[in-house]
Amino acid sequence: MQIRDFDVDLFLREYWQKRPLLIRNPWNAWRNPLDPDELAGLACEEDVESRLVTRYAGGLAMESGPLAEDRFSKLNGSWTLLVQAVDHHSPEVAGLIEPFRFVPDWRIDDVMVSYATDGGGVGPHFDQYDVFLVQGLGQRRWRVGPRCDAATPLLPHDDLRLIVDFEATGDWILEPGDILYVPPCFAHDGVAVGDDCMTYSIGFRAPSRAELVEGWCEHQVDGLGDEDRYADPDLPIQSNPGEIAAPAIDRLHAMVMEALSDRDAFARWFGLHNSLPKYAETDWRPEEAVDTQEVRGLLAQGVPLSRNPASRFSFIRQGEQVILLFVDGHCFDCAGDLAGLAEKLCAGSSLVVDPGLSASAEVIGLIAALIDQGSLAFDEGD
Ligand code: SIN
Ligand code: CO
Secondary structure, three states, X not given: OOEOOOOHHHHHHHOOOOOOEEEOOOEOOOOOOOOHHHHHHHHOOOOOOEEEEEEEOOEEEEEEOOOOHHHHHHOOOOEEEEEOOHHHOOHHHHHHHHHHOOOOHHHEXXXXXXXXXXXXXXXXXXXXXXXXXXXXEEEEEEEEEEEOOOOOOEOOOOOOOOEOOOOOOEEEEEOOOOEEEEOOOEEEEEEEEEEEEEEEEEEEOOOOHHHHHHHHHHHHHHOOOOOOOOOOOOOOOXXXXXXXXXXXXXXXXXXXXHHXXXXXXXXXXXXXXXXXXXXXXXXXXXXXXXXXXXXXXHHHXXXXXXXXXXXXXXXXXXXXXXXXXXXXXXXXXXXXXXXXXXXXXXXXXXXXXXXXXXXXXXXXXXXXXXXXXXXXXXXXXX
């Protein structure tokens, strides 16, 4: 599905990460991409992350999935079901990300889908991430408040981070196809108006400094030997032996900074780290390694390849010639024909490889490796 009359430049300049924006049905022809029953089915699956939030007289209660199949028939009153990463299971839901790819793929997290009965919602809260809330079915009243931070008072609750004094600055009823953009940390509260309310949250990610420092340091530490340590062959006499003198601090600090300052190594680590799959899904992994002759034949015939919607593809340029391709926690160094192929693999969810490349052992090797790890498959139309 396409969106029209949406000024991306204006959006990025005035709203992205700055302030909320309501976009009234910008789709060519909005169609709800997922049946509520399919969502309920996903919430019963072991490897799918889901939550059920029910409203009772005293507030909201949350239970984590997987839910028992008969759980839904026992529900009454206001409730909402939330299922994470539905784009990994439904190509139609994955298609909702496409219009938002003006934000680079590495910043995209997943599509969470909620289904609510009249009055259902998760309460006033704020998230650390940007989100486009697309109304799929039914109506939801969204109220948006000011930017919050760590000092914003929260209600004591075991599972939900609910804001104590939520005061709305914006208040809208969203109809199917309407989109609300909420930047990180802006308070928001969505309540279903009537039954059969479905909302699709296209969520983004932004690594925290703590996560980056921890991950990068841990990675670099693995490569450091025990003999790589502080040395002071030029040790001067100091007046007070109790002092850790400034030159020693300088040298210690430099040891740390040197070990962490390699930008190329950082880029390789970050690309890999960011491509790690959030949920270990193995559905696309073939039982036996793919036959390379078969790969050659299918490439020569121009059979299209599709990316697993759960896979994370990205690339980094390293120098003029080399591209590092990152897919689901694996890194492939690509030069020559492979570099062009790596860029195409990252540009869209499906591609036809130039049949002229089907004779290249390197190309076959890369495609076969991606098929074997469950990130790619030939789309033979079955
Ligand atoms: C919802 O879809 O009900 C919740 C989405 C959100 O507020 O993050
Ligand atoms: Co939220």
